[in-house]
Amino acid sequence: MSWLVLGGSGFVGSEVLRALRAAGVDAVPAAAPRLVTAADTPEALVAEAALLDGAxxxxxxxxxxxxxxxxxxxxxxxGDVQALLGANxxxxxxxxxxAAAAGVGRVIHLSSAAVQGRTPVLDATDTVHPFSAYSRSKALGEQSIDRxxxxxxxxxxxxxxxxxxQGRGRPTTAALARLARSPLASVASPGSARSPITSVEALAGLVLAVGRYAGPVPSRVLQPWEGLTVRTVLEAAGGRPRILPAALCRLAVGSGYALSGLLGxxxxxHVRRVELMWFGQDQVPGWAEEQGIPPAPRVREVLARAQDRADDGGAPID
Known part of the structure; x- marks a missing residue:
């Protein structure tokens, strides 16, 4: 079995390549074309894709x-909507x-749970609630590839x-480590809500499992939860988060979204990041758990490494 990884030099793609090669898979990277578009419906995107030369x-x-x-x-x-739509x-x-024209057997497209927005429980259905230009572009990517x-x-x-x-070399991971060790580190009481924070190593392991799976695979697979709560995420990154009254946190989040609405x-x-820090986001057990092939959790190690880098004086983690 031979694999091609588009975007193999990027944050996720490079980790996927590493995991594949470590597992003895013949895998090579390739650059993806840079696309921009104003098309903003699945139908228009598929129609435009049919006109492009994919040789x-x-x-x-x-x-x-x-x-x-x-x-x-x-x-x-x-804020570059046309670039987001082209790439995502x-x-x-x-x-x-x-891939269909080249006789490829399986395509694994990496999307984001951000397509479901603020839904209380993430799942692998086709229901989406995008809340930003980025999440909307990812949702449209799912819909266009489905068509x-x-x-x-x-x-x-x-x-x-x-x-x-999260992972080594990602700015958001370094920012999370800094936040965890700052006076702003806090969670909504009681702090036991599930956090969607996961590791790039586990994501790469899931890609490997999906690609190797011999039977039918559903059209969507949700990355499994790695076991951390909103409180243990910040603690794993070296923080001692304060426990805030949940009612006060909900009022602050609601006020933040109201203000954002006035500003378009x-x-x-920004408000969503605070909401996730305080309340996290639950998710249903998905296909990987049902098949008994969830990747090994690695997020604690990732956050510990980020903390160690911070202890070294804020050295870059890439």
Missing amino acids: GLRAAMAGHSVVVNAAGLATPSS ALLPAVVARA VAADEPALSVVTIRATSV GRLDG
């Missing part, structure tokens, strides 16, 4: 059994079309919804 991608995919689409823009605060919504459709897959019955297309992935939603991302 370069088809040639790169030839002879590979599995293609992993780890390319895209992981920039939740970006149009590219998945282009990849799926090229291509529906027309290509010989191609297995699986979307993995990654949760809040510009503060939604």
Whole structure:
């Protein structure tokens, strides 16, 4: 079995490559084309994908059994809507079309649980509630690749919804370690809510398991919970979070979203990060747990490494 990893030089793609090679899988990286688009519906995205010349991608995919689409823009605060749509919504459709033409057996598309927004419990259904330009582009990417897959019955297309992935070299991980050790570190009482914080190593392990699975795989797979609560996340990163009254936290979050609404939603991302720190986000057990193949939890190690780097004087973690 030979694998091609699009975006193999990026944060997630490079870890996927490392995990594949460590498992003895023949895997090579490839760069994805840079796309921009104004199309903002699944129908328009699929139609545009059909007009693009995918010869370069088809040639790169030839002879590979599995293609992993780890390319895209992981920039939740970006305001460049056309770039987000090109990388996160149009590219998945282009990849799926090229893979079908190249005779690839399975495409694994990496998406984000952000597509479900503030829903209390994450799942692997096609229900989405995007709340930002980034999450909307990822939701459209899922919908556009689904439409291509529906027309290509010989191609297995699986979307993995990654949760809040942390790891070495990611600025958000360094920022989380700094926050944990700051006076702002706090959680809503009692602090036992599940946190969606996960590790890039576990995500790579899930990609490996999905690609190797011999039977049918559902169209969406949710990255499993790694066992941390909102309190233990901050503690693992070296913090001693304060426990705040839950009612006060809910009032603050509601006020934050109200203010953001007056500003055209510009503060939604910042308010959402605080909400996740205080309240976390639950998730249902998914396909990997049902099959007994969830990846080994690694997030405690990731956060401990980030804490150690902070102890070394804030040295970069990449």
